[in-house]
Amino acid sequence: MLAEGRGLGMHVAITADRPGSVPTGISSAFQRRVALRLADEGGYLLLDAPADILSPSSPPGRAVIDGAEAQLAIVGGDPGVAEQAKALGALAEAIARTGRAPAAGVGTLGTEIPPASLPADVGGLPVLGVSDDTLAPVGFEPSGAMVLSGPPASGRTNALRWLIASVERAHPKVTRYYFGSPRSVIGQLPGWEATALTVEDAGSLAKEVAATIAETGAGEKILVVIEQIGDFLSTSADSALVEMIKAAKRSDHLLIAENESGGWGSSWPLLQEVKAARTGFLLQPESMEGDTILKTSLPRVSRADFPPGRGFFIARGKSMRVQLPLVE
Known part of the structure; x- marks a missing residue:
């Protein structure tokens, strides 16, 4: 300034x-x-x-x-x-009395944004959250593979719930598939076309979803959610999940893979396949995580500056600080 x-x-x-x-x-x-x-x-x-x-x-x-x-x-x-x-x-x-307009106030990015305050879409795209630089809603492209990362208590579960809800708001007829734990509140949400709560079920469902993605036209939308993707490393479902991720990256459908920040450092093909898309949301990141996870440099930051639900959205080699809304 x-x-x-x-x-x-x-x-x-x-x-x-x-x-x-x-x-x-x-x-x-x-x-x-x-x-x-x-x-x-x-x-x-x-x-x-x-x-x-x-x-x-x-x-x-x-x-x-x-x-x-x-x-x-x-x-x-x-x-x-x-x-x-x-x-x-x-x-x-x-x-x-001279007719001069009063100066606009200098706004700050809120920490608890209600979903009802956001539009259903931004230019036809699902709403990601509120941007730090414009204090306005921003959208994201619901296609390919997307990383969701963050340390404990950073708001990963809320972030995942919001991303699911946001895609549904923009695409009410979206078909959803879930891979994860039977104890997760995400898997217990209504509206899943199918869920895989064990390694055995994950392998068979991944093959079905990969085939469905390949056969589904552009007019329909599929959303695949893998929660705690690190739990499937080196299991019987590993290779099937890799093929499903590849199919999603070749399509106009969206796959979101969630894991704790420290779990993305491995070079296993299952993780590398998701990270190679270089798209994701990093909650409360350390500066080095942009390079290690999505090969995109972040500004010098401290986790103390990020309340739950705030992080960097990375796409096409660029980063944007965003606050996600708080799902009720």
Whole structure:
């Protein structure tokens, strides 16, 4: 804002209790400095002014401006706080009468976004969540393979429930298949065409789904969810799941594979096949996880800056910080 805003007509004023509290990178962006009486006389030297230019006996409002001693004006002409507040109110009313629109507030990304506040789709795409840079809903392409990753207590279950619901909102006739644990609340959701809750069932259902994906036309939508995909590594269902993932990546249908952050580091073909799509949502990620999981660099971040449900959506080599809504 400081470096590029001037060319856009933006003006910035900041205050600080001493010159040293302003970082050099910020201080260098300002052309004018107004120094009121400082507790540390050495601070005047940083402003190219004599150290004794102001003293404790200097009246309030006495300042150093452009190297010269000056007296700041009093709003309203009366030093009383109440009188100054009235004068500022009158100034605001005078500005409003000129027809200038009030400045828009600076928004922040919410931590608990109700699904009802989001549209059914964004340009025909399912809604992913609210973007950090625009504070507006963003969509995602419901095709191919998608990684869902995050540490414990990061909101992975809520994220998976929302992605399922979002695809259904955009495609009400979607056909859904589930692979995972019999203890999962995701597998107990209504509306699954079929579920595989054991390794044996996963192998047979994966073959059926792969064939169905290959035969289903573009007018229909299939959603495949694999929860805790790491549980199927090196099992009898492993190779069948790999073939199903390949079929999904060749189609216009969507496959979501969920796993804990630390479980994606392996080079097993089952995981590599999903990661190779380089598309996914990383909840509360560490900076290195963008490269290790989806080969996309992330900004320097800390997990402490990410509440549950917030992370980076990665697609086509680009990342976007997004907050997912909280499913009831």
